[in-house]
Amino acid sequence: MGHIAQTEAAGLVGIGLYTPAEAGRLLLISPAKISRWLRGHEANGKQYEPLWRPQVDLGDEGIFLGFRDLQEVRVASTFIEKGLSAQRVRQAIELARDLVGEARPLSTAKFRSDGRTVFLQVVEEDGQTKLIDLFRKQFAFRDVIERSLTNLDYDEAGVPAVWWPLGRTKSVKIDPTRSFGQPIEAETSVPVDALVSAVEAEGSPEAAARTWDVPIRAVKRALAFRREMDMRSVA
Template sequence: MDGLIGIGLYTPAEAGRLLHVPSAKISRWLNGHTLKGREYPALWTPSVQLNDSDRTILGFRDLMEIRVADAFIRAGVSSIQVRAAINYAREILGEQYPLSAERFRTDGRSILLRVFEKDADGVERERLLNLFRRQYEFKEIIDPLLKTVDFDDHGSPKLWYPAGRRVNIIIDPLRAFGQPIDGVTSVPTTVLATSASEFGIEETSIAYDVPESSVRRAVEFEHSLN
């Protein structure tokens, strides 16, 4: 267990709830799948590996990678192209999980342009090239994702504000195994929201010695995940 402290722990269902991405899709991305007789390998290997377990468990860095990968796929990029971008970005940036690295904000457009110029058969894909031709188009995808993340001195994500910075809810892999916590008191939002639903906001505030505003914030955040 000691080796799992500080990296965050999430099942695909928990990750899907936080990211608003179907858990089945997350499992396919990280385990690979077969469709119509064609095999699709995993986009990357999850950062958490449990001995003697077939369960898929994600770490905080996996959450951050999924956010970017999902944004690209929503923009019309295929999972095959996303995988190619990840592999190429690893080489260029020297990062195991490059999409969520701070440097990807500045170098990612060049990486994607190089990857998307041709497909596996050498055929140019102008539509994909157009998607990343202009800087502002790339920034429209990346900036909203990375502006809610704090990075450490090495450019790796260390904190995420899943509801935005103005809503002081934090996901910190060093606290509460990476579960969402109130930014003021560090109490998990699910604890506060569950208590509030049973005992009310005022009683929960007293019981956990937290401001009522923190309880309300936790309740609103947990409701937004449903």
């Protein structure tokens, strides 16, 4: 976050901040694809509008995502993989906003339970028989949604609040109200980057644990998370 001015950073508290590259590693989705979805693009002389406007607007700094954007991308990507065009997903989002009453509706608890008719309406306009069959079946729709929104905790309003990118057992979570939404080790609430940097500076996980006064297991979880993200960067 060094490239973000302090005054701008203050306005990001509770929202989270991620570049397309960071989002791509967390979501296992191409950063270029994420940028295209959120910026819009031109192809074959036709202009395609963004799927939605990102939470974070830093002007000429480029595209950034908030925590809610991450969760919307997870769902949008799943439906695009099922054969729905990105622009049909955008249409579904527009319809779902009225249903849910949220600017980013796809990842809400209400959409998980009531959103089937939104996608059914969208695919019926295209006459795509297989997709219509998929979304007409409530169990199939729920399976698609549940697989795209695993390891997610909701607040009382049914809005995504905490995400466990590698699952709860790995003890690393993303909470937009903590550390600008960067991954933190759940047991200690210390940012993963801080623990990894301490290992690099001190020379060992044991020394890093002493520096932060945390259990060695917390440092090892942070290192394991970083290794996973680094492997995703290479892939």
